[in-house]
Amino acid sequence: RSSDGAWISIWGRAELDDKVEHLRQLWKDNWDIWFDEADKFERAVLVNVEPIQIEFWEPKKGRFHQFADMIKARYSDSSITFDESVHRLRVSAQDLAEAAR
Template sequence: MESHEKLVSLMEHFDTAMLVTNTVDGKLEGRPMAVADLTDSGELWFVTDRHSGKVAEMVLDSEVAITMQGSSRFVSITGKASLVDDPAKINELWSEAWKVWFPKGKNDPSITLIKVTPERGEYWDNSGFSGIQYMIKAGKAYIQGKPPEKDEAMNASVTMQ
């Protein structure tokens, strides 16, 4: 499996991600977001309120970071965020659970979509057989007194475009 495919495959394991934006004063701001959709190319879609701080931050600086973490899988993405006002796409992605934040439902005028187009990503996968392989390599490295060799099945940097 190619590194790009592996990265997207790992992203499928997550239903929540940390979206990190740049604030007006140059700080980083992260917040958890429900993943509304993930495309085969690795584009991520989120639903948000158009009046939120993150939207204002993305208008000024569209560069964002996404992190996803589980007990043995980790993904980091950097890319460009764009705001998308598309009622058909909102209808396609709509989840009734979002009514907590949008009591008027999918036709709530405050809903907008965030599409993140990844430019670069990294992953660490220590799940399943990869985790066993890592433990063996880590044990060997410990005994030999040097870091384990990098294995793209477990860890890789990927250029997405």
């Protein structure tokens, strides 16, 4: 999220889907900024991911404090320890399989 720097990381097996009809079904208008109108469906592909592990990282502090911690680490002997600065949720393939039952 741009509001606080939270992000998600997905590991898994990926497969490219270049079927234009699938892309048209899922297309969002705000994606147009990344592609020329004339060839957007020829240049874009979908990536289907079968997740093996998913991590969600959410900073415990706001963006300003994260930036301050980075500056402090850069100009001092301190370092940033991500385990202390973020809330992290990890979901494995086994967790996903159990949730699907």
